Amino acid sequence: xxxxxxxxxxxxxxxxxxxxxxxxxxxxxxxxxxxxxxxxxxxxxxxxxxxxxxxxxxxxxxxxxxxxxxxxxxxxxxxxxxxxxxxxxxxxxxxxxxxxxxxxxxxxxxxxxxxxxxxxxxxxxxxxxxxxxxxxxxxxxxxxxxxxxxxxxxxxxxxxxxxxxxxxxxxxxxxxxxxxxxxxxxxxxxxxxxxxxxxxxxxxx
Amino acid sequence: xxxxxxxxxxxxxxxxxxxxxxxxxxxxxxxxxxxxxxxxxxxxxxxxxxxxxxxxxxxxxxxxxxxxxxxxxxxxxxxxxxx
Numbered sequence: 571x572x573x574x575x576x577x578x579x580x581x582x583x584x585x586x587x588x589x590x591x592x593x594x595x596x597x598x599x600x601x602x603x604x605x606x607x608x609x610x611x612x613x614x615x616x617x618x619x620x621x622x623x624x625x626x627x628x629x630x631x632x633x634x635x636x637x638x639x640x641x642x643x644x645x646x647x648x649x650x651x652x653x654x655x656x657x658x659x660x661x662x663x664x665x666x667x668x669x670x671x672x673x674x675x676x677x678x679x680x681x682x683x684x685x686x687x688x689x690x691x692x693x694x695x696x697x698x699x700x701x702x703x704x705x706x707x708x709x710x711x712x713x714x715x716x717x718x719x720x721x722x723x724x725x726x727x728x729x730x731x732x733x734x735x736x737x738x739x740x741x742x743x744x745x746x747x748x749x750x751x752x753x754x755x756x757x758x759x760x761x762x763x764x765x766x767x768x769x770x771x772x773x774x775x
Numbered sequence: 776x777x778x779x780x781x782x783x784x785x786x787x788x789x790x791x792x793x794x795x796x797x798x799x800x801x802x803x804x805x806x807x808x809x810x811x812x813x814x815x816x817x818x819x820x821x822x823x824x825x826x827x828x829x830x831x832x833x834x835x836x837x838x839x840x841x842x843x844x845x846x847x848x849x850x851x852x853x854x855x856x857x858x
Contacts (some may be wrong), residue, residue: 644847648783655785698843701826702783705844708829709784726831733830 593631595621600642605680609639609688609696640695646681647699650674651706658710664768667710668732668761674703675740676753683740704733732764780850781805781818801850815854818845 599621603612614635618628632638657670675682689696708729739752739760747755777786779802786792786802793799793806801812804821813821819841826837845851 651783652778652785656787659787694839694843698840701830701832701837701840702844704830705822705826706784708825712829724831726827726829729829730831 589631592623592627596623596628596631596638597642597645600638601646601681604639604642604684605678608684609643610691614638636693639692643685643692643696643699646678646685647702650678650682651703653677654703654706654710658707664711665761665765667707668764669757670710671707672736672753672757672761675736676751676757679740679751679753683743686737686741704729707733728768731767735760735764779805780848781812782822783844783848812850815845815851818851 596617600612600617603616603620614628614632615625617638618625621628628638632641651674653674654670657673658667685692685696685700689700711729711732712725739746739756743752746752777800778784779786780800782802782805784791784802784804786797789795789797791802793801793803793812794810795803796810799806805813805818807813807817819838822841822844823834823838826832826840827834830837832840
């Protein structure tokens with residue numbers, strides 16, 4: 571009896587592992603296609619094909635297309651927010667915080683741009699993921715010791731000036747950096763420009 | 776690396792943890808002054824306020840976003856009436 575139970579447990583363990591691996595393969599394939607061609611344009615049939623699975627198997631793991639979108643969006647969001655925290659935690663000046671933000675985006679630039687452009691048409695998870703990433707940045711933006719942006723008016727407006735600038739360049743990548751990474755091409759220029767803009771010495775002068 | 780179960784923040788250094796105690800599953804920002812973890816209601820209020828203060832969004836929209844963010848975190852998976 572004991573052996574039978576152990577064998578059953580082992581069987582369950584393997585089944586759970588397989589289930590997890592299949593889920594992982596689907597999410598990976600979806601992530602790649604979402605980044606390449608957009609979240610709304612990608613069909614579940616395309617994802618199943620890319621993952622080497624039947625359409626039916628995909629639906630067992632993700633009954634609705636939105637479930638799969640939310641899962642992938644949440645994963646990328648966690649990754650970007652985590653990268654912002656890790657890179658910014660060393661507590662440099664404001665420029666270091668901004669660079670950490672851009673580096674974290676650069677690792678997922680294609681996907682992030684799709685998310686930005688399509689967010690208003692996707693479910694609430696897309697919106698909240700972007701806001702969550704921004705909260706991670708804001709946490710360090712207002713917390714960086716030497717770079718504390720002081721006396722520059724409304725904090726949210728200051729923060730949104732940075733977000734708006736970055737998002738404008740990203741959403742119009744075809745105009746600013748066709749075929750290449752926006753962060754690579756423009757990142758340092760944007761960081762220096764923003765830091766200069768809020769530099770108290772410069773603002774007094 | 777551990778992430779805070781209540782807000783998702785990665786906890787890398789000792790001081791990131793509540794009371795600097797690395798055996799805790801939640802971060803310093805999710806702890807009350809006595810070291811215990813804030814409850815769902817407190818976290819929803821503080822997260823909403825942070826979004827409004829730093830990103831300038833409408834209060835209702837910020838609260839909806841905060842609810843969405845909390846919904847995927849381990850600490851609040853089973854909170855009844857969370858939405």
